[in-house]
Amino acid sequence: MREETVAIGALRLDCGQTLAAAEQCVTIYGTPTADGSNVVLVEHALTGSSRAADWWPGIVGEGALFDPREWCVVGINALGSCYGSTRTSHRITVRDIVRAEMRALHELGFERVELAIGGSLGGMRALQWALDAPERVGAAVVVGAHDHHSAMGIALNSLQREALALDPVRGLRLARKLAMLSYKSEDLFNERHGRRSDRQGRPCFDVEGYLDRQAALFEARMDAASYVALTHAMDSFDVRAGEVFLQLGGTRKPALTFVGITADWLFRPQDVRRAAQRFALRGFDAQYIELRSHHGHDAFLAEPAALRALLEPLISTPVTADIRSSLC
Amino acid sequence: MREETVAIGALRLDCGQTLAAAEQCVTIYGTPTADGSNVVLVEHALTGSSRAADWWPGIVGEGALFDPREWCVVGINALGSCYGSTRTSHRITVRDIVRAEMRALHELGFERVELAIGGSLGGMRALQWALDAPERVGAAVVVGAHDHHSAMGIALNSLQREALALDPVRGLRLARKLAMLSYKSEDLFNERHGRRSDRQGRPCFDVEGYLDRQAALFEARMDAASYVALTHAMDSFDVRAGEVFLQLGGTRKPALTFVGITADWLFRPQDVRRAAQRFALRGFDAQYIELRSHHGHDAFLAEPAALRALLEPLISTPVTADIRSSLC
Numbered sequence: 188m189r190e191e192t193v194a195i196g197a198l199r200l201d202c203g204q205t206l207a208a209a210e211q212c213v214t215i216y217g218t219p220t221a222d223g224s225n226v227v228l229v230e231h232a233l234t235g236s237s238r239a240a241d242w243w244p245g246i247v248g249e250g251a252l253f254d255p256r257e258w259c260v261v262g263i264n265a266l267g268s269c270y271g272s273t274r275t276s277h278r279i280t281v282r283d284i285v286r287a288e289m290r291a292l293h294e295l296g297f298e299r300v301e302l303a304i305g306g307s308l309g310g311m312r313a314l315q316w317a318l319d320a321p322e323r324v325g326a327a328v329v330v331g332a333h334d335h336h337s338a339m340g341i342a343l344n345s346l347q348r349e350a351l352a353l354d355p356v357r358g359l360r361l362a363r364k365l366a367m368l369s370y371k372s373e374d375l376f377n378e379r380h381g382r383r384s385d386r387q388g389r390p391c392f393d394v395e396g397y398l399d400r401q402a403a404l405f406e407a408r409m410d411a412a413s414y415v416a417l418t419h420a421m422d423s424f425d426v427r428a429g430e431v432f433l434q435l436g437g438t439r440k441p442a443l444t445f446v447g448i449t450a451d452w453l454f455r456p457q458d459v460r461r462a463a464q465r466f467a468l469r470g471f472d473a474q475y476i477e478l479r480s481h482h483g484h485d486a487f488l489a490e491p492a493a494l495r496a497l498l499e500p501l502i503s504t505p506v507t508a509d510i511r512s513s514l515c
Numbered sequence: 516m517r518e519e520t521v522a523i524g525a526l527r528l529d530c531g532q533t534l535a536a537a538e539q540c541v542t543i544y545g546t547p548t549a550d551g552s553n554v555v556l557v558e559h560a561l562t563g564s565s566r567a568a569d570w571w572p573g574i575v576g577e578g579a580l581f582d583p584r585e586w587c588v589v590g591i592n593a594l595g596s597c598y599g600s601t602r603t604s605h606r607i608t609v610r611d612i613v614r615a616e617m618r619a620l621h622e623l624g625f626e627r628v629e630l631a632i633g634g635s636l637g638g639m640r641a642l643q644w645a646l647d648a649p650e651r652v653g654a655a656v657v658v659g660a661h662d663h664h665s666a667m668g669i670a671l672n673s674l675q676r677e678a679l680a681l682d683p684v685r686g687l688r689l690a691r692k693l694a695m696l697s698y699k700s701e702d703l704f705n706e707r708h709g710r711r712s713d714r715q716g717r718p719c720f721d722v723e724g725y726l727d728r729q730a731a732l733f734e735a736r737m738d739a740a741s742y743v744a745l746t747h748a749m750d751s752f753d754v755r756a757g758e759v760f761l762q763l764g765g766t767r768k769p770a771l772t773f774v775g776i777t778a779d780w781l782f783r784p785q786d787v788r789r790a791a792q793r794f795a796l797r798g799f800d801a802q803y804i805e806l807r808s809h810h811g812h813d814a815f816l817a818e819p820a821a822l823r824a825l826l827e828p829l830i831s832t833p834v835t836a837d838i839r840s841s842l843c
Contacts (some may be wrong), residue, residue, distance in 0.1 A: 205781065313550040338722040340705035342696055345723045349689050361677050368670055376666035382753055392750065394666040395673045422720065425710055452780065455701065481638065 188255070190214045190237070193269060195290035201280045201423075206372070211291035212264040212271025214238050216247065217255030218270035223299055226259045228292070229237035230305030230312040232488075233366075233417050233464060234409050237262040246490025248305075251381060252495045252502065263288050265312065267416035269409060279416055280423045281308070285315040289323070298511075299323045302443075302502070306330035307454070308417065311424045317441040318426055319469040327443040328498065330478070330487045331454050331460035340453060343369050344418035349413045357432035359411050367401050372450035372483035427465065437482035443473040446494075446500060476501075518542045518565070520599060529608045529751075537621035537810045539594040540599025541567050551627055556620070556623070556652075557623060558640040560816075561578030561694075561745050562737050564598035565590035573819030574632075580830065591616050593640065595744035597737060607744055608751045609636070612839065613643040615837035617651070627651045630781030631769075634658035634815035635782070636745065639752045643683045645769040647753055654770040656826065658689050658806070658815045659782050661773060661790030663753035668781060671697050672746035679739045688730035695729050700778035700811035755793065771801040772829060774815070774822075781812040804829075819829070 198209040214237040219226050229239040229247055229271070240248040247253050247291055252261050263401035264272040265280050266287040273287075301315040310332030317327040326506050336344075347362035380394035416476050445463040447456030456477060466473035478497055480486035487494055521823050526537040542565040547554050557567040557575055557766045566588035568576040575581050577682070592600040595607050595616040601615075610830030631641040631652050645655035664672075673688035708722035715724055773791040775784030784805060794801035806825055808814035815822055 337708060338699060338708040338710065338720070339696065340721045341700040341710070341720050342692075342704065342726060345726070346689060346692055346696070346717070348676065349685075349692070350681070353678070353685055358680055361674060361681065364670075364674050364677070368674070373665060373667040373780070376670065380666040381668065382663060392666070392669050392671070393671045396715065397674070398670060431558075433777070441777065452701070 188214060188216050188239070190254065190271075191295065193291040193294045195287055195294060196397055198266075198283070198287055198290070200275075200277055200283045202278045205279045206273060206275060206277070209266065209273040209290075210271075211266070211273075212237050213291055213295060214262040215295075215480040216253075216262070217258050217261040219259040219297070223252055223297065224299045224301055225257060226297055226298040226302075227253050227290075228303040228313070229260055229314065230303065230309035230316075231262070231265065231268075232305065232307035232309045232483060233414075233421070234268075234405070235309065236268070236271075237264040238270075240462065242488065243491065245495045246498075247431070252498060254365065256300045261292065261295075263291060265308070265417060265420075267413055267420065269413040274413060275416060276412060277416075278423075279420050281311045281315045281420050282319065283314055284321055284420060288312070288316070289320055292323075297323070301325040303326065304305060304328040304330070304406070305332075307332050307484065309423050311336075311421065314426065314443070315424075317443060318435065321435055321438050321441050326439040326444065328446065328501075329459075329492070330458045331448050331451055331459070331484050332401075333454060333459045333466060334427050334464075337422050337425075337458065341422045344422050348415050348418060351414060355411050356406065359409065359414065360406055362414065363402045363405040363409075364398040367398055369485055370446075370485040372452065372481055374450060374481045375483060378481075391445040396494045443471050445475050446478055446497065448478045448480055448482070448484060448486045450481045451484040451486070516542060516544050516804060517601075518621065521619040521622045522611060523615055523622060523797070524613055526594075526601075526618070528603075528605055528611045530606045531533040534603060534605070537594065537601040537614055537615055537618075537777070538599075539601075540565050541593070541619055541623060542590040543623075544568060544581075544588040544590070547587040549624070551625065552629055553627055554588050554589060554628045555581050556616075556625075556641070557581070557588055557590050558627040558631060558637035558642065558644075559593065559596075560633065560635035560637045561749070562596075562733070562742075562794070563637065564594040564596070565600075566598075569818065573821065573823045574826075580826060585825065589623075589628065593636070593745060593748075595722060595741055595748065602741060603744060604740060605744075606751075607642045607748050608747050609639045610647065612748060613640055613647055616640070618649055620651075621744040622739060629653040629654070630656065632656040632658070633660075633811065635660050636749050639664075639749065641708045642754065642771070643752075645771060646763065649763055649769050653774070656772045656774065656829075658774040658822070659776050659779055659786075659787070659812050660788045662755050662793060663790075664749050664751075665782075665786065667756075669750045670702040671781070672750050676743050676746060683739050684734065685741065687737065688734055690742065691730045691733040691737075692726040695726055698811055698813040699778065699782040700804060700809055702809045703811060706809075719779060768799045771799050773801065773803045774806055774825065775803060776806045776808055776810070776812060776814045776833070778809045779812040779814070802840050 445460035461476035775787035
């Protein structure tokens with residue numbers, strides 16, 4: 188594993204502003220083959236980092252789906268995040284984030300990735316890669332995300348930013364708690380917490396104690412400005428417009444796999460399925476598969492074994508086959 | 516219509532505290548018949564008032580389901596609310612709220628109500644009436660509520676109280692916005708707001724503008740202390756325990772109608788149905804019916820015509836038939 192901070196120079200943003208000297212934090216696990224056919228780009232979600240093996244065990248790491256002994260896994264921290272890439276107070280988009288990533292990968296000599304994969308905001312980023320640089324992406328796997336952010340998703344992010352604006356510390360905690368509600372399902376909460384009292388004996392319900400602990404963990408590792416920047420980027424995401432497809436023209440289109448999660452109410456499985464259908468109608472080799480989980484949205488993090496089992500049949504080891512054809 | 520503030524004396528609360536001199540604000544529409552068989556108790560939800568005709572058009576008022584020319588509709592403001600009844604900083608329960616209501620109705624000469632009806636917290640109150648005073652209630656209609664508050668419901672209320680604690684004014688606005696998300700459905704938001712820009716031209720999404728307007732309306736009519744008291748009361752609600760039923764013994768049990776709302780994710784229809792089944796298993800004449808609406812939880816307020824159409828066949832005018840038998 189090696190970590191690099193890559194200078195990518197001035198970066199023009201969709202909002203019209205320019206970042207003078209942007210940097211991207213990249214973590215690389217394993218070694219690329221000569222033809223680069225074992226390179227996987229792993230895109231983190233709202234609060235993740237380039238260290239994919241840290242937050243996606245079962246998917247990245249020794250013995251995992253993408254084992255660095257076979258694969259070269261490239262993790263990259265999103266522009267605006269607080270995990271090593273350039274932070275900004277400008278409004279950024281998922282396209283800005285991906286534009287910065289393309290530059291960084293180019294600087295590092297990765298002209299093409301066989302697979303781009305991510306969940307939630309990471310799924311949006313993987314999809315944006317496939318649309319903005321189809322010649323540089325073999326296939327994309329979009330987990331618990333689809334082709335736009337919904338009104339409910341926007342509203343949830345907006346309320347989280349409003350909490351931050353009330354108080355930088357307690358507001359961040361409140362924002363995380365609200366996010367956790369949208370990442371979990373009612374069935375999971377009923378099963379795990381129900382109406383039981385706090386397990387530490389405080390005068391509250393267990394679910395409140397759980398959210399308190401989650402918020403405390405979060406406070407130690409995230410900052411408000413990054414949270415604002417990245418939730419705005421999510422809100423801006425919508426690749427349903429025709430021009431996205433027109434610009435692709437006759438180029439080979441990356442294969443797309445959309446993974447819906449049954450109990451996800453932030454990115455509902457029926458919406459993920461519809462997105463796959465929209466891409467198929469536009470001539471993409473797009474498929475929909477489903478992760479059965481009662482966890483809710485963050486099943487892609489909370490149930491790595493189930494996700495791995497779902498993805499494994501789709502992904503051949505780089506030695507034996509071309510990923511593109513196995514994903515078709 | 517007449518409004519009365521009824522002194523109910525000292526009120527012992529479930530928390531062990533006693534309110535020295537409690538009052539209940541009551542609004543009465545129409546006139547009770549000599550035998551009292553036309554009396555309907557209408558219970559408001561979290562932020563309602565005793566003036567049922569104001570917030571439940573189509574259900575209460577001239578030409579409505581409960582027309583004061585035939586029915587005597589009794590609206591009563593919940594203990595702890597800011598609409599005329601005694602407010603308190605003590606932790607109160609739905610049982611406390613109903614205990615105060617029973618006293619007030621007794622003071623006013625209403626020894627029995629043919630029907631108790633309400634939605635959300637109002638549904639909890641109606642159900643609590645049926646369980647705590649079965650001899651005083653002919654039937655109860657519980658809309659968009661069931662027999663306990665879920666972990667997700669508790670979490671949502673907890674986060675709203677946390678917002679209030681951050682800032683009494685902006686926190687109340689944020690709490691209302693969060694509540695609105697739980698009252699509406701994703702499908703409704705997609706249809707009404709989608710990803711459109713704010714209709715007033717501000718640099719935000721339409722759904723954010725909508726929530727802003729809702730919050731501003733709310734700020735003018737609710738206070739934080741009442742919000743805290745009544746959300747705690749909701750959180751405390753759970754009438755699934757055996758003792759509730761044991762205490763009923765061999766007394767005649769009120770008929771119970773549970774109304775689930777198809778797109779409600781705060782009180783999911785499958786949970787409302789299960790509650791009806793639990794009561795049926797306990798020997799109640801309990802039925803489940805469903806309000807088909809894509810609004811979400813507050814369809815009981817937002818779609819009064821549909822609710823009326825659903826309830827009308829179940830409710831005979833007091834002149835022609837006994838409500839109890841018609842509800843069976």
